Amino acid sequence: MKKTLFEKIWERHIVDTLPDGTTQLYIDRLYCHEVTSPQAFAGLRERGLKPFRPGRITCVPDHNVPTLNQDKPIEDPVSRKQVDTLEKNATDFGLAYYGLQHPRNGIVHVVGPENGLTLPGMTIVCGDSHTSTHGALGAIAFGIGTSEVEMTLATQCIMQRKPRTMRITLDGQLRAGVTAKDIALYIIARMTTGGATGYFVEYAGEAIRQATMEERLTICNLSIEMGARGGMIAPDAVTFEYLKGRAFAPRGAEWEKARVAWQNLYSDEGAVFDKEVHFCAEDIDPMVTYGTNPGMGIGIREAIPSLDSIDEAGRISFLKALDYMGFRPGEPMLGKPVDYVFLGSCTNGRIEDFRAFASIVKGRRKASGLTAWLVPGSRQVEQQIRAEGIDAILTEAGFALRQPGCSACLAMNDDKVPAGRYAVSTSNRNFEGRQGPGARTILAGPLVAAAAAVTGKITDPRTL
Amino acid sequence: MRNTFTILTSTCVPLPLENVDTDQIIPARFLKATTREGFGDNLFRDWRYDESGHPRPGFVLNQPTYKGDILVAGKNFGSGSSREHAAWAITGYGFRAVVSSFFADIFKNNSMNNGLLPVVVSPEFLSELFASIEADAGTQLTIDLPAQTLTNQATGRSEHFDINAYKKDCLVNGLDDIDYLLANKEKIERYESLVTSYKLQVTSK
The missing domain is CATH 3.30.499.10 (Aconitase, domain 3)
Structure with a gap:
């Protein structure tokens, strides 16, 4: 068998x-x-x-x-x-x-x-x-x-x-x-x-x-x-x-x-x-989400779907999501302003994620007015960040490392994004209020998060 | 021993949204309690109350027209976090059953472990039910767990729903899994003696 x-x-x-x-x-x-x-x-x-x-x-x-x-x-x-x-x-x-x-x-x-x-x-x-x-x-x-x-x-x-x-x-x-x-x-x-x-x-x-x-x-x-x-x-x-x-x-x-x-x-x-489901790796671009569940994701160079592309039963939820995010159907995501960046969580809080983030911010500066929370997934990750000198790259670019925990992924501690503000987050959920009441979450990987952190807007990291 | 569930007839509270996640059912900032009580007060907190804590009149739980022991919701209800606090918030508010065209897996298990019955109906039955409630807020629904049927009293239409025999037995008789597992402990020890496994001891060091 x-x-x-x-x-x-x-x-x-x-x-x-x-x-x-x-x-x-x-x-x-x-x-x-x-x-x-x-x-x-x-x-x-x-x-x-x-x-x-x-x-x-x-x-x-x-x-x-x-x-x-x-x-x-x-x-x-x-x-x-x-x-x-x-x-x-x-x-x-x-x-x-x-x-x-x-x-x-x-x-x-x-x-x-x-x-x-x-x-x-x-x-x-x-x-x-x-x-x-x-x-x-x-x-x-x-x-x-x-x-x-x-x-x-x-x-x-x-x-x-x-x-x-x-x-x-x-x-x-x-x-x-x-x-x-x-x-x-x-x-x-x-x-x-x-x-x-x-x-x-x-x-x-x-x-x-x-x-x-x-x-x-x-x-x-x-x-x-x-x-x-x-x-x-x-x-x-x-x-x-x-x-x-x-x-x-x-x-x-x-x-x-x-x-x-x-x-x-x-x-x-x-x-x-x-x-059985098949996908082709070559088809994948850096991704961002535009809505209020992780399934509402698009390639970073794509536009938010138009209303007529959404099936009828899902339109109330789709419009409710865009209304919460302050976005309109058919808009591009590139260039949207970003107030907060969160690197961390059980999704992207390991050493490779910090290396990836550092590879983009190295030699650049944190965008003015932007708040960044860089939270290692564990003490061991934190130690390795220091051992590899990544903390020095981050500090030089205007960032500061925090201590490990779930942090802004679900905002049970003080790391809360204020209502109405936009966060590019390497975490796992963009549900309404997930990162704080009224917070607007755009999920992405560590490279897109880093590109947002140094430009203050949604930016394709491949163009930096 | 928990409350038993057999036949329930009640009016319903409609929530025709899809993908209602457990962060909406009970936001994370209310998960800091160490007991199971009091979560009903914060059920759907951010949809139900504004930033200063005043009820939002547009939200269904704030509309006196709609009340009852049954919540009727759009598909994929209870997605996201595994927090059992979501089931505690729904039962704490007073609901005894949730009807939808499908539920997230963990939420479904959590519900049944708290005497809250998740009833899965066809998308057609669900949209007809929403229409009945919209036409008449007094629409009654009867859930017969032993017979595994759900009846929309406005249309007289019934549908059969699935539930596994073990869970049904637990709900009807108010038993839980721990009662069953504790009675089955010898089998667990026998299993452990038969399965050789590398050393798995964890320490605080």
């Missing part, structure tokens, strides 16, 4: 199957952050339970943390209570905890891969939809709600329906100046924001095989933005090279054993997917 990568991993984790097909799925790794876990721990205590397998759980505060003065107590008492609650829960139950100032602190989806906590063949969950990120290493990783966090704490299992499978094949090679973020925004624009709902996606094809590990993390991260339960990429030499020597990755003889097992993690030739 030919099997897909997804099926191989899924079947290995079935504890039990109910008559109606519902699967009791074993979970190898649970990541907890401070926002979606307190009610789960409270529920656990109410039932008089303890975590069933504490060694499989890692707790990292990231959503609510300030990106300045992390050595001082968090000023906002409500945020501080949430972070303290996570620390207390981790301490009481003997769970790994990487708090602020800890060398492994950062955004949980950056921390997991970079420490080798996320490994091929695993099942991984977290109360966060961008858990799909970890699929880049060849794992089944998906976001869950707080009730499911509680289930996983209590039993290391959750009850799930097996999703359908989809393979998205990206043939050919990317053109210069096009990033992994552009690949994802291009795919989502074509699939629409709900187009992969009910599916688990495997990314394949020449352009995916050529992608670095960090680029793969960016692509899998955004799977949820087309509704997919998760995204994954078969592990290969790129994956093994990335993982070898990382803190929690297997070592010595264990490493060799694991690597041999991981080499069987691929979709068999002739395995059948419920849906």
